[in-house]
Amino acid sequence: MRISSLKKSDMSFDLDTYLSDKKKLVEDRLNSLLRNPGAPLGKLEESIRYSALAGGKRLRPILAIAACEALGGSADNVLPIACAIEMIHTYSLVHDDLPSMDDDALRRGVPTNHTIFGEAAAILTGDALLTDAFYVMVNEGLSSGIEPELLCEVISDISHAAGSHGMIRGQAIDLQIETFTEDNGDVSLQDIELMHSLKTGALIEVSITTGAKIGGADTKQLKQLALYGRSIGLAFQIVDDVLDVVGGGDMGKESGNDARNDKSTYAQLAGIEASKKRASELTESAVGALSNFGESAEPLKEIALYLGCRKF
Amino acid sequence: MRISSLKKSDMSFDLDTYLSDKKKLVEDRLNSLLRNPGAPLGKLEESIRYSALAGGKRLRPILAIAACEALGGSADNVLPIACAIEMIHTYSLVHDDLPSMDDDALRRGVPTNHTIFGEAAAILTGDALLTDAFYVMVNEGLSSGIEPELLCEVISDISHAAGSHGMIRGQAIDLQIETFTEDNGDVSLQDIELMHSLKTGALIEVSITTGAKIGGADTKQLKQLALYGRSIGLAFQIVDDVLDVVGGGDMGKESGNDARNDKSTYAQLAGIEASKKRASELTESAVGALSNFGESAEPLKEIALYLGCRKF
Numbered sequence: 001m002r003i004s005s006l007k008k009s010d011m012s013f014d015l016d017t018y019l020s021d022k023k024k025l026v027e028d029r030l031n032s033l034l035r036n037p038g039a040p041l042g043k044l045e046e047s048i049r050y051s052a053l054a055g056g057k058r059l060r061p062i063l064a065i066a067a068c069e070a071l072g073g074s075a076d077n078v079l080p081i082a083c084a085i086e087m088i089h090t091y092s093l094v095h096d097d098l099p100s101m102d103d104d105a106l107r108r109g110v111p112t113n114h115t116i117f118g119e120a121a122a123i124l125t126g127d128a129l130l131t132d133a134f135y136v137m138v139n140e141g142l143s144s145g146i147e148p149e150l151l152c153e154v155i156s157d158i159s160h161a162a163g164s165h166g167m168i169r170g171q172a173i174d175l176q177i178e179t180f181t182e183d184n185g186d187v188s189l190q191d192i193e194l195m196h197s198l199k200t201g202a203l204i205e206v207s208i209t210t211g212a213k214i215g216g217a218d219t220k221q222l223k224q225l226a227l228y229g230r231s232i233g234l235a236f237q238i239v240d241d242v243l244d245v246v247g248g249g250d251m252g253k254e255s256g257n258d259a260r261n262d263k264s265t266y267a268q269l270a271g272i273e274a275s276k277k278r279a280s281e282l283t284e285s286a287v288g289a290l291s292n293f294g295e296s297a298e299p300l301k302e303i304a305l306y307l308g309c310r311k312f
Numbered sequence: 313m314r315i316s317s318l319k320k321s322d323m324s325f326d327l328d329t330y331l332s333d334k335k336k337l338v339e340d341r342l343n344s345l346l347r348n349p350g351a352p353l354g355k356l357e358e359s360i361r362y363s364a365l366a367g368g369k370r371l372r373p374i375l376a377i378a379a380c381e382a383l384g385g386s387a388d389n390v391l392p393i394a395c396a397i398e399m400i401h402t403y404s405l406v407h408d409d410l411p412s413m414d415d416d417a418l419r420r421g422v423p424t425n426h427t428i429f430g431e432a433a434a435i436l437t438g439d440a441l442l443t444d445a446f447y448v449m450v451n452e453g454l455s456s457g458i459e460p461e462l463l464c465e466v467i468s469d470i471s472h473a474a475g476s477h478g479m480i481r482g483q484a485i486d487l488q489i490e491t492f493t494e495d496n497g498d499v500s501l502q503d504i505e506l507m508h509s510l511k512t513g514a515l516i517e518v519s520i521t522t523g524a525k526i527g528g529a530d531t532k533q534l535k536q537l538a539l540y541g542r543s544i545g546l547a548f549q550i551v552d553d554v555l556d557v558v559g560g561g562d563m564g565k566e567s568g569n570d571a572r573n574d575k576s577t578y579a580q581l582a583g584i585e586a587s588k589k590r591a592s593e594l595t596e597s598a599v600g601a602l603s604n605f606g607e608s609a610e611p612l613k614e615i616a617l618y619l620g621c622r623k624f
Contacts, residue, residue, distance in 0.1 A: 036477070042491070044476060044484045095439060100431035119412035121489045123435065127407060128476035130439065134446050135471035138464050148460035152450050155467065159447035164356060164440035165348070172356045177433045179354070 015302040019062060025075060026061040027053065029083050033136055047117040047125045048132075052090045056108045059236075060203060061086045063303065064211035067225055070290075070297040073215030080140030081154060081214065084133040085207050088162050091129035092203075094122055096171060134159075146214060154210050161206035170199025187264045193234060196266070201233030208300075224289045228300065231286035235279045235308040241267040242275050243310070283308030327614040331374060337387060338373045339365065341395050345448055359429040359437045360444075364402045368420045371548075372515060373398045375615065376523035379537055382602075382609040385527030392452030393466060393526065396445040397519050400474050403441035404515075406434055408483060446471075458526060466522050473518035482511025499576045505546060508578070513545030520612075536601045540612065543598035547591045547620040553579040554587050555622070595620030 034049050035041075061082030068078040097104040097112040098119060104112055114122035134155065141151045160166060172178035173195040208229035212222055245267045267275045286304040290297045346361050347353075373394030380390040409416040409424040410431060416424050426434035446467065453463045472478060484490035485507045520541035524534055557579045579587045598616040602609045 042481075042484075044481060044490050048476065091439075095435055098432075098435065100435065118489070120410075120487050121484070123407055123410065123412065124480055124484050124487075124489065126439070127403075127442065128480045130442055131471055131475035131480065134467060135475055138468045138471070142464060148464045152454060152460045152463055155446060156450045159443055159450070163443035163447055164360065168436055168440045168443065169354075169356060172354075172433070172436050175432050175436075177430070177436065178356050 013298050013302060015299075015306060018299050018302070019057075022062045022065055022075070023058045025065070025079065026058045026083060026086060029079055030086065033080075033083055033140070034132075043117070043121065044124060044128065047113060047121050048128055050116065051094050051113045051125060052087060052129060054108045054110055056090075058086060059303075059307075060089050060207040063204065063229075063300075064207040064214075066299040066303065067208040067211030068215035069211075070225075070293050070300055071212055071215030071217050071221065072296065073211075077144050077146065078211050078214045080144050081137055081146075081158075081210055082207070083140075084137040085158065085203065085210070087129045087133040087136065088158070089203060091126040091133070092162075092167060092171070094126040094129070098122060101171075101175060130162075150213065154213065157206050157210055157213075161202040166198055166202035167200075170195055170197070170202065174199055187269070189266065189269055192264060192266045192269060196234055196237040197230065200237045201230060204233035204236070205229035221292075224292065228286045228289040228304070231282045231289065232304045232307050235282035235286065235304075238266045238275050238279045238282070239308065239310050241265040242272055242279070246272065279308050325610050325614060327611075327618060330611050330614070331369075334374045334377055334387070335370045337377070337391065338370045338395060338398060341391055342398065345392075345395055345452070346444075355429070355433065356436060356440065359425060359433050360440055362428065363406050363425045363437060364399060364441060366420045366422055368402075370398060371615075371619075372401050372519040375516065375541075375612075376519040376526075378611040378615065379520040379523030380527035382537075382605050382612055383524055383527030383529050383533065384608065385523075389456050389458065390523050390526045392456050393449055393458070393470075393522055394519070395452075396449040397470065397515065397522070399441045399445040399448065400470070401515060403438040403445070404474075404479060404483070406438040406441070410434060413483075413487060442474075462525065466525065469518050469522055469525075473514040478510055478514035479512075482507055482509070482514065486511055499581070501578065501581055504576060504578045504581060508546055508549040509542065512549045513542060516545035516548070517541035533604075536604065540598045540601040540616070543594045543601065544616045544619050547594035547598065547616075550578045550587050550591045550594070551620065551622050553577040554584055554591070558584065591620050 030052055031049075034045070034052055036045060039045075061079075064078050064082040064085060065075045069075060093107055094113045096102050097107055098114055105115055106112065112122075113125055117125065137155055137158070138151060141154065142148070146154070162168070169178060205226060206229075208225050209217075209222055212225045217225065244265065266278075270278065283304055286308070287301055290301050290304075293300075342364055343361075346357070346364055348357060351357075373391075376390050376394040376397060377387045381387060405419055406425045408414050409419055410426055417427055418424065424434075425437055429437065449467055449470070450463060453466065454460070458466070474480070481490060517538060518541075520537050521529075521534055524537045529537065556577065578590075582590065595616050598620070599613055602613050602616075605612075
């Protein structure tokens with residue numbers, strides 16, 4: 001299977017329209033979830049809204065919706081959980097950007113939270129988005145018709161993916177607080193893949209499997225979509241690494257950040273060409289994992305192709 | 313009702329033994345919950361364990377257990393949720409101690425997390441404890457026999473108490489990121505009470521109501537125990553304010569911190585004598601709220617008297 005043969009397989013599906021429709025759905029719901037109508041707008045709420053409504057691709061919630069719809073479920077069912085996942089993703093960005101972490105001044109094309117609201121407010125803003133995400137999951141999830149048993153499973157999956165064995169461990173590895181390997185040897189491509197699979201991959205994968213579970217996936221379908229999720233998660237990050245070196249793309253922050261921060265990246269270790277090849281292989285693997293899903297998985301397929309083949 | 317008439321009402325109950333027994337129960341469980349037996353001890357795990365196992369009164373989990381037992385429930389049932397609440401409390405301490413927040417060097421008598429592990433690790437440690445608390449709640453809660461419906465309610469209650477309308481808002485007010493009052497006038501005693509009721513009170517109250525719900529409380533019992541929780545939460549904080557001025561107690565940090573940080577405290581605004589009086593009134597109110605519970609609520613009663621009457 002070659003990437004070129006996978007492109008534009010269905011001319012009737014327009015990815016740009018799909019992405020912008022779902023993005024609007026997510027942002028409208030986030031906008032109402034993050035406003036307390038009974039109180040005046042305080043600085044904490046303002047700071048939460050600044051970061052959560054600052055744009056961004058909304059990749060994770062869109063993937064959750066697309067996975068749910070691929071199984072025949074409705075976007076309404078999964079939307080609150082999708083928004084909660086985006087709140088968790090946003091908290092992680094606000095904290096990762098802090099001076100003691102990656103010390104970034106720009107995010108999604110605008111000044112980072114702490115440069116506007118101060119460091120203490122940024123820490124609290126992240127804490128609030130993370131905590132409130134669980135409140136949204138449970139209350140809005142029940143309201144949208146998810147059964148308590150399934151909701152407990154969803155909360156377990158998401159907290160595991162975001163916690164000390166998932167995303168947070170990935171960030172600790174990235175900051176070199178946690179070592180890559182037991183033998184403390186040189187950093188290998190496998191180490192970088194592990195870091196990415198935790199830091200970015202875990203939440204992307206759980207977005208997809210959660211959407212699939214809410215859509216009613218069976219065990220085999222879940223396994224296939226988990227492979228899809230792992231593959232696009234890593235492809236996405238390798239493409240980001242390449243874009244960070246060669247520039248381009250629409251990342252909303254300056255190129256070369258990782259190099260300046262003296263971080264080993266996939267692109268540095270493997271080289272640009274090998275990185276592009278790996279991203280293509282992963283994209284093929286992701287598309288291959290969708291082979292049993294038929295037309296309802298068209299959005300997932302197009303998203304994989306978009307993420308893995310962004311212009312370098 | 314006078315405090316003096318409430319003391320030592322039951323010579324057969326020994327509070328010190330009760331507190332140390334329950335503390336051991338909580339710490340043994342936390343110790344096993346916060347260890348990943350399949351992996352070597354990494355720096356992140358070490359940092360999490362440093363702060364979560366550094367001692368402390370374990371007031372919140374003990375209150376959850378005492379409330380559950382007051383209703384005839386068992387400690388085993390509520391223990392995982394009690395530990396999850398303590399993880400949330402610990403995360404809030406680790407973040408509150410950060411240089412950009414309260415900038416404290418000592419906590420529970422030992423150096424604060426960031427002075428040992430660095431600021432980035434401390435932020436991630438707090439994030440991990442908060443996220444993993446929800447993983448523990450849902451997985452260990454189900455294993456201990458809590459029904460999914462009730463577990464969803466518990467997760468809703470706890471995330472609300474800890475989130476942007478509860479504990480985090482209280483910390484934002486304390487840091488003067490969020491204003492006390494809409495009119496931005498002088499800080500009043502009512503404002504300070506609001507701040508305390510959010511920053512400390514919300515998590516204490518939800519510890520008690522959660523324990524009570526798991527113990528099978530009816531609506532009336534829940535209302536009484538919520539009043540008990542609100543009263544001891546505020547009394548506890550006013551006593552802390554007084555101890556911060558006059559010294560004494562066993563707070564594990566130096567006296568006078570609040571004054572140095574230029575924070576308005578209850579004791580400064582109301583004076584020492586009025587503060588002691590208010591703490592006594594609140595303690596009477598807490599003990600009064602237990603009047604329908606009989607002997608099974610003896611631990612809750614003794615805890616209220618202990619917290620409200622610590623030696624000044």
